[in-house]
Amino acid sequence: MSESAKGAKVVIERTYRASVEDVWALWTTKDGFESWWGPVGFRADVHEIDPRVDGLLRYDMVADSPEMIAEMKRMGAPVSHATRSRFAELTPRSRLVLRNVIDFLPGVASYEADIVVELLPVGDRVRMVVTLDRMHDDTTTEMQKEGFTSQLRKLDSRFG
Numbered sequence: 001m002s003e004s005a006k007g008a009k010v011v012i013e014r015t016y017r018a019s020v021e022d023v024w025a026l027w028t029t030k031d032g033f034e035s036w037w038g039p040v041g042f043r044a045d046v047h048e049i050d051p052r053v054d055g056l057l058r059y060d061m062v063a064d065s066p067e068m069i070a071e072m073k074r075m076g077a078p079v080s081h082a083t084r085s086r087f088a089e090l091t092p093r094s095r096l097v098l099r100n101v102i103d104f105l106p107g108v109a110s111y112e113a114d115i116v117v118e119l120l121p122v123g124d125r126v127r128m129v130v131t132l133d134r135m136h137d138d139t140t141t142e143m144q145k146e147g148f149t150s151q152l153r154k155l156d157s158r159f160g
Contacts, residue, residue, distance in 0.1 A: 010132040010145050014152060016159035020119050020126045024093045026155070027051075027117055033059070036158070039150035041068035050087070057085040057098060077106075094119055108136055 016023060026032040028051035037044035038061055048058040063069045063079040072079045081104045089097035096117050103110035113133040120127040132148060135141040 008134055010134065010141065010148075012130045012132070012145070012148060012152065013127065014155065015122065015125050015127045016155065017125050018159045020093045020121050023119055023126050023128055027096060027098075033057075036151060036154040038062075039147040040153060041065040042151075044083075051090060051096070053087060053090050055087045055090075057087065059083050088114065089116075102135070105136075105140070111136065 026036060028049065030046045030049050033049060034044055034046050037059070041063060043062050043064045044059045045062055046057070046059040048056050050056050059082075060080050061083055063072045069079050083104070084101045085098045087096060088099040089095065098115040098117075100113050100115065101110060102108070102113050113135060114131075115133075116131040118129040118131075120129070130148070132144060135144050
């Protein structure tokens, strides 16, 4: 990872009219995770989710709209790729850290990047603060931020 990519994090916050338990389930259950994970035009097919410290999360990220399938093919990228993560930290209904193996970028050596999720109850709502490690370069970090923001639109619609 380059020096410019080290240190700074990407922080994204949302507040939803939902319970902490409901939002926690989105991160820690197969049905919950599959219901929203992946930017618009993609889906996640979960093969394993074990929400405990050192438990695995394995899923395929799949382009599932005709436009995204065509775009992936145009770029010479597969329409699906396996993703491996593990729960590096877990405090039920409060905080989790997903440590992702980034090994699917052509020409980039494999590395790990964390997603830290904090859930804070605020009356009948829950504030979700997500902190993303920067990726190996600024362009990929911006793509990661855009992709994550895109998938949050699914939750924005659900919890309005």
